[in-house]
Amino acid sequence: MSELHGKPGQGIGARVPRKEDARHLHGRGNFVSDLIFPGQREVVFLRSPIAHGILRGITKPAGFESVVYARADIAGIRNIEAPSTLPTYKLSTQPPLAQGKVRFVGEPVAMVVAKTRAEAEDIAEQIQLDIEELPALVDAHRARLDTDVRVHNEWSDNLFLTLDFDNNFEAESKKATIVVTREINLARQAMVPMEGRAIVAHWDDRAGQLIVYTSTQAPHVIRVGLAQFLGIDEGMIRVISPDVGGGFGLKCVLWPEELCVAWLALTQKKPFRYIEDRREHLTAGANCRQHHYTVTAYADQRGRLLALDAQITIDGGAYSNWPFTIGLEPGQATGNLPGPYEFKGYRCKTYCVATNKPGFLPYRGVARTGVCFAMELIMDAIARAVDRDPYEVRYENLIPPQLMPYNNVSRKHYDSGDYPRALAMVREKLDYDGWLARKAQGEPDGRLIGIGFASYCEQSAHGTSVFASWGLPLIPGYDQATVRTTPDGGLEIRVGVHSHGQGMETTLAQVAHEVVGVPIERIRVVHGDTGITPFSTGTYASRSIVMAGGAVGRACQTLLPRYIHIGAHLLKCKPDDARFEKSEVVGPNGRVSLKEIATAWFLRPERLPVDVDRDGLEATVGYKPTVDTGAFTYASHGAVIAVDPEVGGIEILDYVIVEDCGTMVNPMVVEGQTLGGVAQGIGTAMFEESPYDANGQPLASTFMDYTMPGATEIPAIRIYHTESPSPYTLFGIKGMGEGGAIAPPAVIFNGVNDALKDLGVEVNETPLTPKKLLEAIERARQAHPQRKVA
Amino acid sequence: MNQVVFTLNGERTEALVEPRLHLADYLRDTSRLTGTHLGCEHGVCGACTVLIDGQPARSCIAFTVACDGRDVRTIEGFEDDALMKDLRTAFTRDHALQCGFCTPGMLIAARDVVMRCPDADDKRIRSEMSGNLCRCTGYLGIANAINSVIQARRGGGATPAIRTAIAANAPVVQPLAKPWQAFTPADAEAAAPRPAVAAPLDDAGPREGWQRIEESFIANHSPGRVWEIFADTAGVAACLPGASIDEATPTSAKGRIDVRFGPMKASFAGATSLERNETRMEGRIRGGGSDSLTGSRAKADITYRLASEHDRTRVSIVMDYNLQGPLAQFSRSGIVKAFAGRMVAQFGENLNAKLGGGSAPIPLAAGRTAELNAGNVLWQWLWSTIKKLLGLTR
Amino acid sequence: MKSAKFDYTRPHDVRAAIHALADALGEAKFLAGGQSLGPMLNLRLTRPKLLVDVSRIEALRSIDVVNGSIRIGAAVTHAEIEDAGASLARNAMLPAVAREIAYRTIRNRGTIGGSLAHADPAADWPLALAALDAVIIVNGPAGQRSIPSARFMLAAFTTQLADDEMIEAIIVPELSPSARWGTYKFCKRTGEFPDAAAMAVFDPARRIARVYVGALSGAPVPLDALARGIAQQGAVALTATAVDRAIAMAVPELDAVGRKMHAATTMRAVQQALAS
Incomplete structure (x- = not known):
């Protein structure tokens, strides 16, 4: 790290090496898939090859009828339903194995049990599915308007939820002299923890308990869910989550597979194991980030933001998860879009639309990667419109420290911090002026240099009142x-x-x-x-x-x-x-x-x-904290980007973060969390995408198609810290696990747009693949033939 | 079950294995060496990296049966290894792991890099480690840890990497090293032209979710004669490459189409309806089938249309197809489309052959199967080139 | 996912391997490094009844220099070529190409013959060996034959190799001391198959000039006129317009972006050759 930050000793603030490392370094971690119990059977799920269709029948292979399970065979499991108190919310009913209809490619349709996974797959591929295809709802904008074809027949349309927010928009927007509108899109992607989901369940006769080992972030919540949907007492269940190979949000909800495997162990009193493989993850787990924005900013001649108008469309997929519900994402998007900025007028309409894709889940950064992307791109667009340095415009719009604690335009309560200082520090540490000079000179290799900034604040450890406002059926206390x-x-x-x-x-x-x-x-x-x-x-x-x-x-x-x-x-x-x-x-x-x-x-x-x-x-x-509306960590990121306009290559030459998460318990861990988040954010920005064809077929089912950033794609990031303790938490600690993943798409796109400004190129859709970048350059060439285009 | 004998972490190991059991599953489930992890099972992520005969290898795509006689070493086999000890220390110090799932594979790859690339700098380390994915750390700790071990072995202190200058993929622009020695290549004749792309036949385009391929050829018969010959609708359907017809009526057929694409094979069983519209001189084959083993489904609407052209007949073919299920779930659709294009081209060849005149016989594939495969495609390629040279088409 | 069932045999010589394959009546596949076949097996995209492991057949495992040519056995791994700098001093392009293939862990197992037989359009060897005028020696029940590498690959995953044939060796000419070569591929991520690739070889002493583009939807494509022009005129012939036109003519199916990417890649490969 740039400057090793840490107090002496072993207490709060010390850079203490981790106790958990040794077992992993010796290959002695204990993950769910490492467990084998005597007589254990392997479970495989046959998944729908079709995005949307009527499930007419399932023919089990002869001789294997007793080891193949369809919905009717697991009648003891209730359908997953996640109610919400949010107005306009529609309940989706998710059967643990598809029933009546299939609603996305990868939806479990049947379950097979055998001695080995290979044998279970041998049986699964003999199962014949009779599916009558229906038109697939793949595009959220079209699905929103479609009432003939519906993901859930019992609904009148395909809207999970519509949120309307307005705080003083009309009055404030009238004052503006500059109006800037942008369409901004994020691709759907998968979360991709290196360990997929995994479940081992067995019955413990001595304890009289169903023991469920599952790779989860929330063992107690899974117990509540298992009891609820299996219809048994919680006391009959013990959930153990041993070493978990990454979660990132994927593993904080109840999965149908958990119910099915637990049900097998409960009813047959034997051990069963299911291990999700990567192909299942990349198809059935393409469940996050896909937001579409139309954002209009109203500003004055200096670029001071006065009001913001947004329409957000979230591609919600087929089902609302339990317990967070699909409401979490639109709720967070609507509430967090204004970010760390001071302005007074805000209007936002957010649609969460059902489509024939896996149900949306809260991925690290939950909605904020999207809203930060939208907000920070519009901030640079404002700077362009008023012909000022994006850094200056951003700096002037940030909430100044003297206003803290600050109630913002979306009624978030920001607890503490000096947001402009973090941005100024990034400028200094990045040597912005030096890069500007170099950029002006031009590169001998023909590459174009751009500098991008982004600022955000990250609501963390928000509690009862916040989650209650999102309508969840299970609220933290x-x-x-x-x-x-x-x-x-x-x-x-x-x-x-x-x-x-x-x-x-x-x-x-x-x-x-x-x-x-x-x-x-x-x-x-x-x-x-x-x-x-x-x-x-x-x-x-x-x-x-x-x-x-x-x-x-x-x-x-x-x-x-x-x-x-x-x-x-x-x-x-x-x-x-x-x-x-x-x-x-x-x-x-x-x-x-x-x-x-x-x-x-x-x-x-x-x-x-x-x-x-x-x-x-x-x-x-x-x-719980004295005020439960959240401790807000904040950061500014800055990066220098080199664009190779001939092939569409992008290299991150330098990446600087100034972060403030209040009192740090262990700076090394804070940095690790941030760096890992940034790597995921760079993945979102440049590499990761779960594309679908018009039939709702996912086109990235392996790591050959789904590009994960590796060691050469992530730069040597530099992190600097300030510490503004939260007034509401013990020791002034703030949470910071997600923040790293929030800013990178915004930073990188702003850097690329800066690099290509003279070509008239502006990109605003993740991931920024070489092909997309070249297409944008090509479009600009056609739109502005007079410009010097690479 | 096959008998294998190999060395596992220094111990002679005998095993009776199913050939399809990959090494990682053997290590984890049979030997209970669970430090080797499975992160993708298709050879990309590196979590399952072990040493086979001293070289890092993916144990998820190495079959146990093929390890007979080999020396296999897993993360559990480095307890006395001094270099691994240094790496472990460095990994903890530099926070090179979080969830720990990629860590064993990462360490085995890192140890190889330290031994093989003693002069590696940060850039080289990252490049050498690019085959191991980590979702938690952002790689900085990993690169720094490896760098520190390399530096220590060189006798210097560790220097954490901070990039300040342009690196990595900068395009190469170099001056001429030495004067160019002009010469005329020995084989200076022009290259054979490649097949041109057919002009679109139908402006409406395919339905959403469908892909379209178009092809046409000239038959040495009048349209009326071609129409007569094509009255054998099932025979027309049988001209689809790889098709075998089980039952046929004038308006329908049942059967299967065997498709092979490199090592991939699929067998789509299904039915087609056959229509003819004499006024428009147009025939249509609509079909759909599924490959039962993968659960993939293919649908195709193939239209042929006859038009008079200088006393002969232009036979235009349009295929709209729709592929769903696992076989569709890859991003390299350009390759699939190129494949479908060859399929339609060959359908044209087969129809032309059926018409007899002016056509070359369609041979069976080199592999002696009727699938669309290497031999057929070779022939199709050659034939279309010959036709072009003779100016037969387009 | 786990592979479907298959049987496994490991013959000790080429003859036995060919017999084993023939005996399986089209239901067998050769297994060399397994770095492409392994994933396809695990994903059940391929399901041969028999795997014939040729990775340890001695005759396929060596690199030999004979009569101005380099003979590389089909089961020689990419890593072995990468590390064979000394014995490949007369054709340094081979280790340079090998080093850029995928990741070291893949290179340790993957073989040159396997890569050619698999014929992925984006793979390095079909492109490099075409540019190097290599010859592929194949063997089968009907005996041995040799196929110029430029004509070996026909289309994506499709080669001239008959179902019952195997690749035995690749014969690569030694480059003369005056030869220059360049390779450039553009990958959005290190080790992945490239979005665009090109390789160029100019050997005045042998009167050979080759420029090939790869990573297309099918086999690598030669830019013969461009190569000839450069051979005759040097860098003067290497203009953006000339490269763009050459690509447009040779690969008309590329869209504007694909053409641009391949043109830039070609330009860089040739520049590298000129500067070497």
């Missing part, structure tokens, strides 16, 4: 943590969130260390098991370090007086005369270690004071 002192003076922490790359086995230990002082080597963080951890809605929405970190901090703080009370007794002094300091209780006459205190409580109770706190050295404490 207090997150709980249990902190237990071990008899030898170590700590064991139990949390309901799940860590799958975020390093919380380390960072939550750092929080506990900050309070209790026990070396983190002696602090064990236990997560991912509903049997032994307190309830949490899980890891999503950049919430875990704030929520679980807060709960761990509070639980540790709860234990301190109990330690002091016993310690003072052992030191033969009054508790008021003793204090807790770095895992010891210190009194006027000496000090006693946590180990001795723990030994007294657990093993030598005769040494305890008579009025000892009977709750002992273990506490379960719930936490």
Whole structure:
């Protein structure tokens, strides 16, 4: 990293190496697909080859009738329905295996069980599906207007949801002298964690429980869902999420496959395993990012934004997921489009349209990658319209620090920060002026240089009131943590969130260390098991370090007086005369270690004071921030782009981030999260796409077709930090897991548009493939034959 | 089941395996060495990288049976390896892993890079590591960790990479190194012209979701005679390359079309309806079928139309096709379209052959099957070239 | 996904391999490195009944220099060619091309013969070997024959190889000391199949001038007139207009963008040759 940032020690702010690394470095991670139970059977799903059709019949191969399951064979499973309190919301009914109709390519239609996956596939390919094709709804704009062909017959049209927002738009827009409109599009893509989804379920007779190992970000939520849709008591289910090979949102919802495999184990009392393969993921998992914008900005002559008018169309796919619902994406898009900018008039109409594609899911950045892309492209377009430097225009529009906390035009409450400073720092660290000079000179190799900026703020750890406003059937409240002192003076922490790359086995230990002082080597963080951890809605929405970190901090703080009370007794002094300091209780006459205190409580109770706190050295404490509207991390990104106009190549020459996520628990982890997010954002910007043909066939079913960025596609990014603690959270921590993925498309497109400005080229549709870039140059050549075009 | 004997992490290992069992599944499910991960099973992501005879290889596309006699080493087989120890230390220090799923493959590839490219800089390291995908880290920690190990082995300190100058794919513009020595190539005759693209026949274009291929040829008969010959509608349908007709009536046929495309094979079983419109001198074959094993479906509407041209007949063919299911789910549609184009061209050849006059016989494929394949296409290519040279068409 | 069932055999010589294939009556495939076939098997896009593993047949495994030519056995891997700098000193284009194929892990297993037989339009060897005037030696029940590499590939995934034939070796001429060559491919991501590619070879001593474009929808296409012009006039003949016209004539089906991309790629490959 550019400047290694970190405090000494092991507490909050220290750059502590991760506790979780060793097992992975030795190949001893423990992922769901690594599990094998005696007698385990493999499960395969036969998926619809057709995007939209009437499912007339399923013919099971002769001799295999008993190992092939269709919807009618799994009657014990309820259809997945995710109700929402949002007005205009329409409920979709998703059968765990298709029934009546198939609604997207990749929808599970039948389930096959065999000894090996290969044998199950042998059987699955013998199943005959009788599907009468219906016209496929592939284009969201057309699907929105179509009432004859409908994804869900019981609806009157194809609209999941329509949101209307207006805050003072008419009055503010009238003041404008500059009006700029752009159409902006993002392609559909897949999330592509390196580990696909995976489920192993078995019945534990001794516990009388269905044990479901599943690769999920939210084990407790999955338990709620399994119980609800299998129609059994929650107490009958234990969900374990061991090592998870990346989530990114894909694994925070209940999947039909989870229900089906759990049902097999429940009804047959045997172990079953299903492992999603990459082809299934890329087809049945093409479920995010596809937004279409028409944005009109109203500004003054200097480019000061006065009002914004937007129409957003979200290609929602076929089904609304449980529990987040399809409402999350349009809700976030509408609310977050104004971003970090200060303006007073805003109108937005957002359509979420049902199409014959996999149902939309919340991918890292949830809607904000799209809205940031739209907002930042329009910001550069304003700068063009007023013929000013996009940096200057952006800088002047950012919310100034003196207005913090700030209630913005979409009624978000921004808690803290100096947004313009982050942008100014990017300018400086990027050496903007140096690049401008070089750009003016021109490159000897014929490439064109451009510089792009983007700023955003990232709502994190938003709680009850926010999710309630999005109408969800399951809303986060207090997150709980249990902190237990071990008899030898170590700590064991139990949390309901799940860590799958975020390093919380380390960072939550750092929080506990900050309070209790026990070396983190002696602090064990236990997560991912509903049997032994307190309830949490899980890891999503950049919430875990704030929520679980807060709960761990509070639980540790709860234990301190109990330690002091016993310690003072052992030191033969009054508790008021003793204090807790770095895992010891210190009194006027000496000090006693946590180990001795723990030994007294657990093993030598005769040494305890008579009025000892009977709750002992273990506490379960719930936490949520004092204001639950979110702690807003923010950042500005800047990049220098070189465009090779002959072949359409793009190289990122430099990429600088200035980020502020409040108090950092572990700067190394913060940087890792950011870098990983940026890599995904670069994927969105330049490489990743799940294209569909007009029949609704997905055209990227392998990594040969779906281009993932590799080590040569991601530059050596430089990150700089500022710290503006949140006033509403314990320690001032803000969540930041998603932010990296938000800005890169905006930064890269702004850089490319800057590079190609003289050619009259403006691109505004992801991903920016060489072909698309050359097409744009070609179009510009035809539109402006007088210009010098490469 | 086949018997294999190989060395696995230094130990002699005997196994009885189904030939289709790939090495990664053997390692994970049979040997229970679960550090080798499966991220794609088609040889791209690198999560399953192991050493086979000391060389990094994808274990998902290596079959266990083919590893007989080989030396296989997995992430679990490096506990005593000094270089791997250094890499592990560096990976932790530089935060080169998050979820850990790609990590074992990443380490095995990294170790190979350190050994094979002792002079590698950041750019070379990234290029050498480009076959291993990571979704979490953004690769900076990985590149830095490998760089630090390479630097340490060279005796220098680690220098994290920061790019400030133009690198990577910059186009090469170089001055002439030495004066050009002019010469006239030995084979200076002109290259054979390639087949031109047919002009569009029907301006309406295909239906949405369908692709269109057009082709035409001249038959040495009058349109009336061609129309008579084409009255054998099932015979016309049988001219579709790879077609075999099981049942036929004047207006319908049932059968299958076997298609082969490189190593891919599909067999579309289905039915066609056959129509003739004498006033328009137009015939239409509408058909659809499915390849049961992949669940793929193909539909095609093929229209032939006859028109008089200097006492002979121009036979124009338009094929609109629609492919759905797994065989359609690839992005290289240009190649599929080129393939469909050859199919229609060959249909034309077969019709022409059926008409007898002016046509060359259509041979069976070199592979002695009636599929559309290498031999047929070769013949079709040659024949269309000959025809062009003779000015027979277009 | 897992492959459909197949049987496996590993014959020890070419004869036995050809017999094994013939005996399977069209239901067998040769397996060399398996880097293309493996994925297709796993995806069940191909389902041969028998795989005939030729990867260890000694006669297919060596690089030999004989009579001014380099004979590369069909089962020699890309990595072996990449690393054979010393024995390929008289044709340095071969290791240079090998090094740019996919990723090292793929190159460690993938073979030159397998790549040619698979005939992916975007693959490197069909293009490079055409530009190098290589000859493909194939063998089958009817005996051995040789096919000029420029005519070997017919279309996407389609070659002159009969169903019962195998590639035995590739004969590549040595370049003379005055030879110049250039290769350029444009990939949107390192290691992927390119969007456009071109290779150029000029060997005055052998009076050979070749410019080929690849990564098309079918076989690589020669730009003979352009090559001839450059041979006769040098860099003067290498104008953007000349290249564009050559591509437009040779590959008329390319759209404007494809033509531009291939023209730029061709320009760079030839420039590289001129500058070498």
